[in-house]
Structures are given as structure tokens and as C-alpha cells.
Amino acid sequence: MALAHRRAVDVREATVEELVIAAQGGQRAAFGALYERFHRVVHALALARVAACDAGDVVQDVFTDAWHKLPRLREPAAFPGWIVAIARRRAIDAARRRPPLAPSADLAIDPPPRLEAAAALRAIRALPDTYRETLIMRLVEGLSGPEIAAHTGMSPDSVRVHLHRGMKLLRERLGEGGER
Amino acid sequence: MTDPLYDKTGGDPELAALEAALGDYAHRAPLREPPPRRVRRPARVIAAVLGGALTVLVVVVLGRRGEPGCQGDGAGFAFAVDGAPARCAGSPAARGTLPVGAWLETTGAATADVRIADIGHLTVFGDSRVRLVDTGAAGHRLELARGRIAARVTAPPRLFVVDTPVASAVDLGCAYELAVEPDGRTRLRVTSGAVSLEARGRAAYAPMDTEVLAAPGRGPGTPVALTASAELRDAVARFDAGDRTAVAAIVVAAGPGDTATLWNLLAQTDREDRAAVFARLDALTPLPADISADAVRAGDPDAIARWRDALVDRWMCVGCFGKSKR
Numbered sequence: 001m002a003l004a005h006r007r008a009v010d011v012r013e014a015t016v017e018e019l020v021i022a023a024q025g026g027q028r029a030a031f032g033a034l035y036e037r038f039h040r041v042v043h044a045l046a047l048a049r050v051a052a053c054d055a056g057d058v059v060q061d062v063f064t065d066a067w068h069k070l071p072r073l074r075e076p077a078a079f080p081g082w083i084v085a086i087a088r089r090r091a092i093d094a095a096r097r098r099p100p101l102a103p104s105a106d107l108a109i110d111p112p113p114r115l116e117a118a119a120a121l122r123a124i125r126a127l128p129d130t131y132r133e134t135l136i137m138r139l140v141e142g143l144s145g146p147e148i149a150a151h152t153g154m155s156p157d158s159v160r161v162h163l164h165r166g167m168k169l170l171r172e173r174l175g176e177g178g179e180r
Numbered sequence: 181m182t183d184p185l186y187d188k189t190g191g192d193p194e195l196a197a198l199e200a201a202l203g204d205y206a207h208r209a210p211l212r213e214p215p216p217r218r219v220r221r222p223a224r225v226i227a228a229v230l231g232g233a234l235t236v237l238v239v240v241v242l243g244r245r246g247e248p249g250c251q252g253d254g255a256g257f258a259f260a261v262d263g264a265p266a267r268c269a270g271s272p273a274a275r276g277t278l279p280v281g282a283w284l285e286t287t288g289a290a291t292a293d294v295r296i297a298d299i300g301h302l303t304v305f306g307d308s309r310v311r312l313v314d315t316g317a318a319g320h321r322l323e324l325a326r327g328r329i330a331a332r333v334t335a336p337p338r339l340f341v342v343d344t345p346v347a348s349a350v351d352l353g354c355a356y357e358l359a360v361e362p363d364g365r366t367r368l369r370v371t372s373g374a375v376s377l378e379a380r381g382r383a384a385y386a387p388m389d390t391e392v393l394a395a396p397g398r399g400p401g402t403p404v405a406l407t408a409s410a411e412l413r414d415a416v417a418r419f420d421a422g423d424r425t426a427v428a429a430i431v432v433a434a435g436p437g438d439t440a441t442l443w444n445l446l447a448q449t450d451r452e453d454r455a456a457v458f459a460r461l462d463a464l465t466p467l468p469a470d471i472s473a474d475a476v477r478a479g480d481p482d483a484i485a486r487w488r489d490a491l492v493d494r495w496m497c498v499g500c501f502g503k504s505k506r
Contacts, residue, residue: 026217028213028214031211031214032211035211039207039209039211040206040207043206043207047205050334051354052205053353053354053355053372053373054334054354055205055207056207056209057300057301057332057334058334059207059209060209060211060212060301061298063211063212063214064212064214064215064295067214067217068214068217071217094334097299097334097335097336106205113201113204113205114201114204116201117201117202117203117204117205120198120201120202121202121205136202138185139198139199139202140202140203140205140206141206141207142199142203142206144186144187144188145183145185145186145187146186146187159186160183160186163185163186164185164186167185167195171194
């Protein structure tokens with residue numbers, strides 16, 4: 001283990017734990033691989049709280065923060081829950097610094113989204129925290145339920161329940177004609 | 181049994197349509213190169229390093245008359261340079277921390293990624309010169325002496341300001357490009373959100389997809405849409421150069437995509453011209469019922485500002501109200 005962090009890992013085949021150990025030792029390629037695996041989850045947590053044009057910056061801030069703090073993460077296997085916690089905290093801080101979300105705030109991205117996408121995102125944001133985060137991971141970032149579970153530390157059953165309950169609420173609200 | 185929502189098996193047309201639309205927001209950006217890690221050293225090593233550093237500092241201070249260095253972890257903006265060497269506080273630097281008071285200078289092929297405290301990022305393009313004027317809880321201020329930068333900021337309005345030789349760009353939103361041109365003019369192009377370009381007691385409000393020039397001795401001009409016609413641009417250039425008769429040509433040339441130009445003119449025209457501008461803007465996007473037309477025609481700053489607040493949604497909406505989709 002002592003030399004593990006000095007050995008270059010195959011970032012395509014490595015487990016999250018192996019990537020974390022390598023990144024703790026300073027391997028930027030390993031950290032890049034962690035980014036590839038987790039950036040969509042982090043973005044979903046940000047998008048649940050801040051405007052689309054700001055969510056990308058929250059992602060970069062989270063990973064910059066993670067790069068500096070990673071050597072102090074004692075249990076590499078805890079990385080998914082750890083990065084999710086950093087992301088949630090950063091997103092909440094960013095939301096506090098910004099004025100309340102205006103409908104136009106989600107249109108100011110490049111390339112611009114469809115208007116129905118902005119309306120659907122607003123409807124998701126109006127759901128309780130647990131449902132909106134999982135739904136954004138699934139519907140915006142395209143992660144499957146098992147992937148969401150693996151990347152957040154939630155149990156597969158919890159993810160399934162959150163997705164179905166959240167989707168039921170979302171369909172009701174979109175069906176009311178207010179958002180689509 | 182299939183569960184398209186959980187494991188993406190089977191088909192659900194309604195779900196697929198929702199995924200297709202919301203996929204517009206999916207994150208695709210690559211990782212920005214993180215800055216070097218801050219190294220934690222034992223106290224004895226720190227003491228030895230500090231002792232040595234103190235000696236070096238005395239030499240450097242005497243030799244450079246107080247110019248700050250760029251390798252410390254102190255207050256400043258972290259940066260990393262790509263493509264070609266850059267100079268920070270007069271010394272070659274590929275990465276480091278730009279301290280208050282120091283200049284960062286890029287050569288032709290270089291770009292520098294600068295972290296604006298915890299509120300955003302700045303790209304400094306080639307042949308540019310920027311200085312960190314101040315950074316703190318009250319705000320962050322840079323000076324762009326020459327060249328071009330692109331800024332993306334997540335912060336309350338007016339927390340991030342960039343000074344150029346002829347104006348100050350005050351961040352009100354998300355992203356913009358700012359250039360100091362060889363003839364001394366400042367060009368601001370807003371790509372997202374809004375920016376206020378200010379100088380000589382005047383402010384130009386430039387929303388997304390507009391650009392505005394500030395010229396030496398004149399302060400900020402009038403923002404025009406990136407899609408504005410040549411006729412409108414020509415008329416605005418004449419107006420900004422002092423030709424008040426150009427207002428009539430602006431009013432004639434202005435279309436649905438030029439409401440930001442018209443709105444800015446409300447505060448820059450006298451009563452008669454303002455009435456013509458008001459009539460055109462009101463025809464393109466009617467004044468909300470709760471704002472007094474007489475107050476706007478009279479140049480009341482509060483009424484004009486309230487109309488802008490009502491127009492912001494229109495300015496930020498790409499693909500509607502005649503604005504072209506990029």
C-alpha cells in the first residue's frame with residue numbers, strides 16, 4: 001500500500017478506491033478519472049439549487065476543493081459520500097450568494113436549452129430535496145438508478161423509491177399545466 | 181418486469197421526451213486543471229524555510245523595490261498558464277498566486293486561467309496585461325491594461341469589477357469578454373447575464389448577447405445586439421460620437437432584437453428624442469401597466485429602471501422575441 005500511490009494506475013480499469021489513492025499521491029490523471037465518473041452527480045446537486053449558468057462553476061469549485069483536501073481523506077472508499085457532501089455544501093453556499101432564481105436564469109447557457117426544458121427543470125426544483133436531486137441525476141445527467149446508487153452511496157432501493165415518488169409528483173405538477 | 185425510470189429498460193415515450201429536453205442541461209465540460217496542492221510541512225522545516233525566505237525577501241525587496249512575488253499561498257488569485265511562458269510580477273511563471281498589486285503578463289500564444297477567489301474564473305488571452313488591484317470580502321477588483329480577458333462569475337452583483345484605461349466593467353451576472361483595443365477603446369461583449377460598463381458618471385447596461393464600446397474621453401457608449409444591423413450600428417456609433425441627430429436613425433433601424441439599445445438611450449437622450457425612443461420601444465415591447473409612461477418620457481431614473489427589470493426576461497431569453505438562436 002505504501003507504494004501504491006506512486007504507481008501509475010490504469011484509469012480505465014481502476015476502482016474508485018485505487019483512483020483516490022493514486023490521486024492522493026498526486027496523480028492528476030487519476031483525479032481526472034474521478035472527475036469523469038463523478039462530475040455529473042456533482043452537477044446534478046448544483047443544478048438542483050443554482051441557475052444553470054452557475055452550476056458548471058460550482059462543479060469546478062467542488063473538484064478544485066476536492067483536489068486540495070483529498071490527501072486528508074482517510075478512507076478512500078468513502079469518496080462518493082465525501083464528494084457528494086462537498087458538492088451539496090458548495091451548492092447551498094452558491095445559492096445563498098445569489099439572488100432568488102429567476103425563470104430566465106436557466107436560459108443563459110451556451111448552447112441555450114429548449115424552453116420546455118427550462119419549464120421542466122423549474123418543476124423539478126420545486127420538489128423536495130431528495131426527489132429533485134435524484135431526478136436531475138436521472139433525467140438531466142442520464143444516470144441509471146444503479147449508477148446513482150453507486151455514485152452517491154445511497155442504497156439501490158432508496159434510489160428506486162426516490163425516483164418513482166419524485167416522478168409521480170413531477171408528472172402531477174406538469175400535468176396541472178403549470179410548467180410545460 | 182422492465183423499469184425504464186430506474187434501470188433504463190423498456191420504453192416510455194413521455195419519459196423519453198422529458199429526458200431529451202432536460203438533456204440540454206447535462207454537464208459536459210472537462211475538468212479545469214487544478215492549481216498545485218498546498219504542501220503541509222512540519223514546523224521545523226517551516227521555521228528553516230521562513231529563515232531562508234526572510235533573507236531572500238530582504239534581497240528581493242531591496243532589488244525590486246517592493247514588487248510582490250507570485251509563488252506564495254497568501255492573499256491573491258491562483259493562476260496557471262498554458263501555451264507559452266507568462267510573467268508574474270516581472271518573473272517567468274507557469275503557475276502560482278497573483279498577489280495584490282502584481283501584474284500578470286501573457287505573450288502571444290499564452291492563455292492564463294485565473295481563479296477569482298471563490299466566485300469564478302478568468303481567462304487571460306495572449307498579449308494581455310492584468311493586475312490584481314484588490315481582493316476581499318467587500319469585492320474583487322482587477323485592472324486590464326491591454327489585451328483581452330473572459331470572465332465567468334458566480335456572485336452577487338457588483339462584487340467583481342475590472343478597470344480598463346477608459347471604463348470599469350461591473351459584473352451583474354454570469355459571463356463576458358472584455359478587451360482593450362490597440363486604439364485605446366474598451367470593448368465589452370456579454371455572453372451570459374449582464375454587465376454594467378461605467379465611466380465618467382455614466383453606466384451602460386449590457387445584457388446577454390450585446391456588446392458595447394467605451395472610447396477615451398467619452399466613457400461608455402450604447403450597447404448593441406450582436407445581431408444588430410449595419411444601419412443600427414452605424415447610427416449608434418454616430419450617436420456615441422456626439423451626433424444627437426442619429427437618434428432618429430436608431431429609432432428607424434431598431435427591431436425586436438434591439439430593445440436593449442433603445443432602453444439604454446432612454447437615459448442618454450433629452451426630452452424630445454426620448455419621446456421618440458420611448459414610442460419605438462413601447463411599440464416593440466409595451467410598457468408594463470404599473471409603470472408611468474409620463475415618468476419614463478420625463479427621464480425618471482426609477483421608472484426607467486423598473487422598465488429594464490421588466491425587460492430582463494426578454495433579453496435573457498435566447499430563441500424568442502426575434503433573437504436568433506446561437
